[in-house]
Amino acid sequence: MFRNLRTLVPSTHSLIQRFPVSGTAKGKGKGKDKAGQPLKRSIIPKKKPSGSGGSGGRGRNAASELTRMAESCLNAPAPLRYLSPKDRQREAEREKLGLISKQRQREMDQAKEKAASPSHDEAFLMGTPGLDYISLGLVDADKIPEYKLTVEDGRRLAKEYSRVLMRKHRARQAAETTLLRLKKEAIAALPEKLQAAALVPDFTPFPANRFMATLTPPIEGYIEKVKEAAKKSVGKEKLR
Known part of the structure; x- marks a missing residue:
């Protein structure tokens, strides 16, 4: 029975401090170095607040720059001012x-x-300096014709340009009208059984493997001959 109690109750020497923990201020003196001088406690430097220092200054400058930019965008003046004649006089x-x-x-x-x-009116270079036509010597600057246009010349050129565009537009319309007329005539030339099928629009996609249209009929076996010639040339290069 006493043996069992000894096993349950811990021994007294386990509760006694046999070795010093550290030379702290809790009842113990500071440690000393080899020369007998007291050891200096290391001090952790305190962090400076974010408002002071270079980084804080940069942050303030960035914030002020952003504010100035936003104010300049919001209060940007109009490129052209409109004033009534009375306001102009004032x-x-x-x-x-x-x-x-x-x-x-x-x-x-x-x-x-x-x-x-x-x-x-002054001549200026177009393109990368040093790589333009004049610098490369391809064009003589003295031979470039000079054009001095007036307001009347600009209006005359604008009218002529409008006439050219209208001429192109009318030619395109005439071509489309001709195509529609030819389509109707081709459908009318078909037998009555095929006319109904020809009037149904076909929305199937164009085949990707179809050859393009040519003016002359394709030569039979031409691609095969080209492939065979390519294989023979590759075999000759390998033998070399």
Whole structure:
């Protein structure tokens, strides 16, 4: 019986601390190095808040740039302002007094930029610089004809272009009318039994393995002869 109790009750030496756990502040002194100096406790650096530092500055700059971009898109001025004659007169009177609105200043800046940009009358290169026809020497720049068109010339060319388009359109309509007439005549030339079948539209897809239309009838056995010649040439190359 006592033997069974000994097995159930743990021995007293198992509850006694035989080795020190660590040199912490819980009743124990700090550890010392080989020279006898107390060991310095390692300090973990604290993280800086996200608002300070380079990354925070970049975040603020990106947010401000996005806000500025959204405001510029929402408050973008119209490319062309519409003003009534009365408003134009008022704006001219304000300009005489030295009062210029932002919209008017923007129009004046655009006019200056357009005047400073090269005019369309000057010759300019088309294509990649250095690879265009003039730089390669294929075209002589002095021999290129110059065209100075006026408003009347533009209107005359537009009318002529419209006539050409209408001529093409009428020719296409005449061709379609001729095709329909020939189709009806071909159906009428068929026997009465086949006319009903010819009037039913056929929506079956065109066969993919069908040969294209040719002006002359195909030569029988031509493809087979070509394949045989190709096989013989391949065999000769292998023997070499």
